[in-house]
Amino acid sequence: MKLTFFGGCREVGRSCSLIESGGDHLLIDCGVKIGKEEEYPLLSHEDIHRIKHIGITHTHLDHVGFLPHFFHEGGKARIYSTKPTRDMTQLLLADYHRILHMRRHRKSYFSLKDIESVLNHSHILEYGQGTKLGNLNFSLHPAGHILGSSMIRVQGKKSILFTGDVNNRGTRLLDPAEQGIHAHTLVMESTYGARGDVIPSIKIASAELAKSVTRTLHKGGFVLIPAFAVGRSQEILLTLESYMRSGAIPKAPIYVDGMILKANRIYRQNVIYARKEIQMRILASDEDPFASTLFKSPRTKHKSEVFEEPAIIVSTSGMLTGGPILRYLSEVAGDHNSLLMLVGYQAEGTIGRSLLDGARTIEIDGEEVDVRLKVENVSFSAHSDHQGLLQFASSVKGLKRIFLVHGEDKKQGELAAALKRFEVIIPKNGESYNL
Ligand SMILES: [Zn+2]
Ligand SMILES: [Zn+2]
Numbered sequence: 001m002k003l004t005f006f007g008g009c010r011e012v013g014r015s016c017s018l019i020e021s022g023g024d025h026l027l028i029d030c031g032v033k034i035g036k037e038e039e040y041p042l043l044s045h046e047d048i049h050r051i052k053h054i055g056i057t058h059t060h061l062d063h064v065g066f067l068p069h070f071f072h073e074g075g076k077a078r079i080y081s082t083k084p085t086r087d088m089t090q091l092l093l094a095d096y097h098r099i100l101h102m103r104r105h106r107k108s109y110f111s112l113k114d115i116e117s118v119l120n121h122s123h124i125l126e127y128g129q130g131t132k133l134g135n136l137n138f139s140l141h142p143a144g145h146i147l148g149s150s151m152i153r154v155q156g157k158k159s160i161l162f163t164g165d166v167n168n169r170g171t172r173l174l175d176p177a178e179q180g181i182h183a184h185t186l187v188m189e190s191t192y193g194a195r196g197d198v199i200p201s202i203k204i205a206s207a208e209l210a211k212s213v214t215r216t217l218h219k220g221g222f223v224l225i226p227a228f229a230v231g232r233s234q235e236i237l238l239t240l241e242s243y244m245r246s247g248a249i250p251k252a253p254i255y256v257d258g259m260i261l262k263a264n265r266i267y268r269q270n271v272i273y274a275r276k277e278i279q280m281r282i283l284a285s286d287e288d289p290f291a292s293t294l295f296k297s298p299r300t301k302h303k304s305e306v307f308e309e310p311a312i313i314v315s316t317s318g319m320l321t322g323g324p325i326l327r328y329l330s331e332v333a334g335d336h337n338s339l340l341m342l343v344g345y346q347a348e349g350t351i352g353r354s355l356l357d358g359a360r361t362i363e364i365d366g367e368e369v370d371v372r373l374k375v376e377n378v379s380f381s382a383h384s385d386h387q388g389l390l391q392f393a394s395s396v397k398g399l400k401r402i403f404l405v406h407g408e409d410k411k412q413g414e415l416a417a418a419l420k421r422f423e424v425i426i427p428k429n430g431e432s433y434n435l
Contacts, residue, residue, distance in 0.1 A: 001156045001435040003187075003403070007031065007041035009429045010409040012191055013062045015164075016041035017405075018051070021156035024134035027054040027077070028152055028162045028187075032065030040066055042430050048075040053133055055140075056081040057164025058149035059088040059230060061096055062406075068093055068110035071117040079122045080131065082140060084148025084270040086122045088230050091262055093118065095229075099322070127178075144168060144177035145382045146231035147266075148273050153181060158435050160185040161396060165406065168384050168392045171202055172238045173267075173274050177384075179395040185435055186396055190407030191345075192385045193415030199385040200378075206239045208378045210249050212339060213240070217250045217310050221337030221373075226325045226352060228318035229259035231382050232344050234267050234290075236314055238278075239380075241292045253296050255306050257324040258316030261297060264290045307331060318344050320351035330364045338373040343380045390418055401435075403427055 001021045007014030013033025019026050033039035043051075048070055054077045057063055067079065067089070081089070093115045100109050125131060127150070130139045140150035144167035152162045161183035170176045192199060200208075216223050227233040237256065243249045256264075267274070268290050271282045282288045298306050306313060306328070317323035329351075332338040346352035351362050355375045362369050384392055393402060401423040404412045409426065416424040427433070 001158055001160070002432055003160070003435055004432040005405065005427045005429055006043050006047075007033070007039075007429055008062070008405045009427045009431070010407075010412065012406055012408070014039055014041045014066065015063050015406055016043070016066065017162070017187065019136070019154050019156075019160060021135040024136045025051065025053060026133060026136060026138055026154060027051050029057055029063040029164065030054055030066040030070055031060075031062040032069075034061060034065070040069065043070075045073070048073050051075065052077050054079045055138060055152045056085055056089070057143065057152060057162065058146055059085045059092055060146070060165070061092060063164065064089050064092065065096055067118045068097070068114040071114045072110040077121065079118065080125050080140075081122065082127065082148040082150055082273065083124045084266065084273050085150070086119070086124055087266045087270060088148070088263065089122075090115070090119055091259065091266065092230065095259055141178040141181060142175060144170070144174050147174065147234075147270060151177065151181070153183060158184040160187065160435065162187045163189050163392070165189050165191070165382065166384055166392060167382050168388045169201070170275065171382070172235055172242075173278055175275050177392065179392070180397060182397040184398060185401045185403070186393060186399055187403045187405055188389065188393060189383070190389065190404045190412050190415050191383045192381065192411070193389055193404070193407050194411040195386055195414045195418070197386045197411070199381045199383070199388070202380070205378050205380050206243070209236075209239060209341065209343075210243050212341060212376055212378075213249050213312060216337065216339040216374075217252050217312075219337040220310050221335060221339060222307070222310060222328075222332045223312040224325065224328055224332065224338070224340045225312065225314045225343060226318050226320050226340075227260070227314055227316065227343055229263045229316050232318065232380055233260040233314060233316075234264060235380055235382075236343060237264070237295065238289050240312060240314075241289050241294055244294055253309070253311045254294050255311055255313045256295050256297055256315070257303075257313065260314065260316060303327060319346050319353070320355070326364050330367075330369055333362075333369045333371045333373055336372045336374070340373055340375045342375070342377045345381070386415065386418070389415060393419060393422070401425065403433075
């Protein structure tokens with residue numbers, strides 16, 4: 001068996017690797033790296049034409065973003081994923097297309113027709129359902145990261161498990177990643193692999209969020225929560241809904257804006273992939289948390305009604321790189337009673353990161369804005385931390401070798417040192433290994 005890494009090595013972005021045996025193959029993920037310059041997997045024209053099978057772990061753009069480019073460049077492959085992944089991929093790729101179109105920084109990029117091709121070539125698999133591709137067998141297993149996220153286990157002469165993005169702790173919405181899978185080789189993400197990476201439990205993070213929200217609303221301020229449309233937003237909304245219903249935070253309108261509403265709909269339609277308790281609430285009672293009357297969406301274009309009374313605003317984008325959140329931020333940036341609550345990873349070069357690093361002036365749409373609102377940070381990460389990754393690796397049965405991917409190399413070095421009872425490899429993009 002041969003394993004090739006086309007992207008996602010020593011970086012977070014453009015995840016893409018190929019497992020081959022005899023003449024059979026499966027490409028695992030097909031992502032882009034979004035930053036100042038967009039980066040793609042190192043797939044040659046020839047690779048794009050010969051690859052016929054792609055397994056997708058989950059719907060974030062660093063795992064699916066290259067799919068429409070793949071079809072645009074003449075590729076044609078069957079795409080395997082869970083149903084929530086397929087449904088949300090449509091939403092995210094349409095948004096990605098819109099952003100590229102707005103930037104117009106590339107002469108040629110994919111069209112809406114290419115997104116259609118991606119969807120037409122999608123093939124839905126259930127967790128645990130085996131699929132045979134000649135010499136290879138593969139199956140999807142719950143990864144605990146976002147709704148429908150999967151690890152992919154491939155069985156040839158040897159067995160190999162790709163974690164995709166993995167969370168081995170349960171969240172409000174999701175069960176933890178499946179444990180105890182048998183695999184000789186593990187290709188594991190390492191986003192929060194450094195020794196110092198400790199992600200607080202959902203309970204502690206929620207309590208911290210509640211405290212800050214309460215303080216802000218009591219002072220008459222607004223709470224702004226930038227969040228990624230898929231995954232984090234739903235966790236945050238359910239946390240706020242549950243706390244407000246129980247009286248742990250004061251009653252106030254919760255405005256939801258951006259792509260989040262559409263993602264919520266997909267979450268509800270696919271609720272059988274969520275934790276049992278959430279399923280029961282949506283399917284068997286009148287207490288559907290996503291349909292809560294506490295959630296409102298702004299009705300006017302200027303969104304001015306949002307500012308009539310103290311409120312909580314949850315909106316995209318998660319790192320303040322665009323989206324309606326910027327409109328809200330420019331409105332309340334000067335108000336020292338208001339709060340910007342960052343709940344996820346803030347990449348370098350984003351407004352989110354500079355605010356986190358203490359910037360007091362930022363630029364929104366070419367205008368300088370003075371920042372007087374409070375900026376806080378509480379981690380609602382959908383990934384495992386250092387200890388979590390160690391625990392996950394030790395749960396894998398018969399494990400001999402680990403490839404660390406999807407992380408910065410300094411963090412990977414620290415994680416590798418802690419995993420030394422296995423053979424650990426930190427591959428580079430473009431490298432191939434015989435298993
Ligand atoms: Zn992800
Ligand atoms: Zn990822």
